[in-house]
Amino acid sequence: MHNVTLIESESLEKRYGGGTLALADLTVSIEPGIVGLVGANGAGKSTLIKLALGLIAPTAGRIRVLGLDPLTEVERVRSQVGYMPEHDCLPPDMTAAEFVTHMGRMSGLPAATARERASETLRHVGLYEERYRAIGGYSTGMKQRVKLAQALVHDPELLLLDEPTNGLDPEGRQAMLGLVQRIGTEFGISVVVCSHLLGEIERICTSLVAIEGGRLLRSDSLSAMTQHKGVLAVEVDERVEEFVARLTAAGLDVREQGRELLVRFDDEKTYDVIRDAVVDLDLSLHRLEQRRHQVADLFRDSADRTAGSEVGDVQHA
Known part of the structure; x- marks a missing residue:
């Protein structure tokens, strides 16, 4: 895992049309590892991811991803970052092998390498046997794995996963989290996992960044958060x-x-x-x-509140 900062922002602000403020004065430095980006729905997590990918431009402030400017160094960001979007956006008529190969090409891989990497990546996510079936006939869990495979195919330094357990049953959620943990530990790829379920992703993360109402609530390593005796x-x-x-x-x-x-x-x-x-x-x-010490309590304490968003209210196993 490289030691370069994953995502660094300074006084980052994003306003959408109509004056909706999605991010406000966000200054944060996210270090390598498996990082949980947590907050209630609408907290600004997806906006931060889109800014990091250069899909949208900030209203004010700056953001760097692996030291790169996502707006001016688009191709370098695309070659080093993998993105798993939250919503279902897969072509139903393509096979998983075709689609993941295509996404590899989009990230800059030569055709033969892209095909080879697609097969390898689909094996890693448990879809090797099903790779020549049309995606339209896949279950929700299988579709989520295709999305993960296309984010991984070009062997990025950083994976950005937006709500990767969306729509999955408890068993599917555990399997997905297990895959993410394996990618972060065995493959040595840094991962930023967006979720509104703190209790769920806390188990696999090395650090957590919590945002609420577009502002930074707390950012720290998991060990620092739980080092109190309890x-x-x-x-x-x-x-x-x-x-x-x-x-x-x-x-x-x-x-x-x-x-x-x-x-x-x-x-x-x-x-x-x-x-x-x-x-x-x-x-x-x-x-x-x-x-x-439950991490949710620590987030709640840091905001000096007694009741709050889903981040604070999440139940721990």
Whole structure:
């Protein structure tokens, strides 16, 4: 994997006709790896991808992809970047082999190389046996794999995948995520995966970039986000406010979530403070367990909010 920054933007802004602001003052630097670009639908993820591909021009600011200007260095970007669009846009009458070969040619491969690479890529995504069938007869899962294959065919340095699990059942989603992870680890290709489902892609990513309302919410490596020791989930049956006041006075960071109290776990002393408060207040302790910090909570915390977009509300397995 190359060390050049994947996508770098500075004060990037995009307004569509009618004044709709899709991205506002977005400054971000996305480093190599498997990167989750997350946000609710309409957050500006697809707009950022289209700007990165040079499909649209920014209203203000600048963007670079692998150090290249997508508007003036179009052919170099096309040869080094693979793109899997969100929507179904496949020609139903072509076979997968023909279509993926054609897309290889479009990315600058010679004819014989494109044919060879198409077969190889279709094998990687599990469609080798079906490669001479017309795409129109494919299932949704197979169509998604064709889209992935055409993005991969020219052996790019960077893959941009827009909602790759769209329309798939749970088994299909897992299979697609497994493929993406393999591409990022075994093939050494950097991947930016756009999704409104943080909990789903978090498992395969090395870093996450969250945008909301066209603005950067947070960008960090997954290890940095989860390096806190975690949180303790505590549940008592009564006098919760007194209990929270006691813990807060002792310097603990406490957040209420339904019937649970989430207490940031810094070290073993955290247990002592909770135990002493339970004894002093003569409470019944229903539950005390340690949890890994959930990334959704960290995004929610960074925006200093209690309820938010699908990014914050996603359920974790």
